[in-house]
Amino acid sequence: MATIQECRDALDRLSGNLARADGGVRGAAALDRSLSCHITDLDQTFTGRLEDGRIRVDAVAAGPPAQKAEIRLAMAGDDLVAMVAGELNFAKAWASGRVKLEAGFRDLLRLKSLL
Template sequence: MATIEECRGALDKLSDNLAGSDGDVRGAVALDRSLSCHITDLDQTFTGRLDGGRIRVDAASPHPGPPRAKAEIRLSMSGDDLLAMVAGELRFAKAWASGRIGLEAGFRDLLRLRSLL
């Protein structure tokens, strides 16, 4: 099972990957939205912001469970799935379609994020 530190590192690497992307992916993440990522097996949530094509992680929630405030873009997955996705071993679209990764966002944001699928 992944640790909190490994998950934080994976989110930082994901941010670097997004920042270095181009084309449709770069356009999809060029949003300014609050973001949360609930790590289900650790019952911890990272909160932050998707801003300028990067994910800025503010902190892991000091309280277990989903975040107290509802972010505009909400992800949920196991720590191992987060690590596998960032390492390129798990495709986001397949994991989302099978229910391994949860994604909640407004309709417009989902349309913009569709190129990531």
């Protein structure tokens, strides 16, 4: 099972990957939205923002998200680490229910290019 630090490191790597992306991926990540990522097996939630093509983590707290973020992710820590490492395909994990992504319809349309 991934640790909370490994999950934090994975989010930092994902942020770096988004910042270095170009074309459609960079455009899709250029939203300015509140973000939460609930690590279900650790019952911890990272909260922050997706802005300027980067993920900024502001806090981590026990339990599910206390407030409803505009973009909400939920998954096991191992799945987060595997996705960022390129070992797990996000679209397949999302389609199978291993990863949950909730956002407004327009945001989902923009984020689909990240899948």
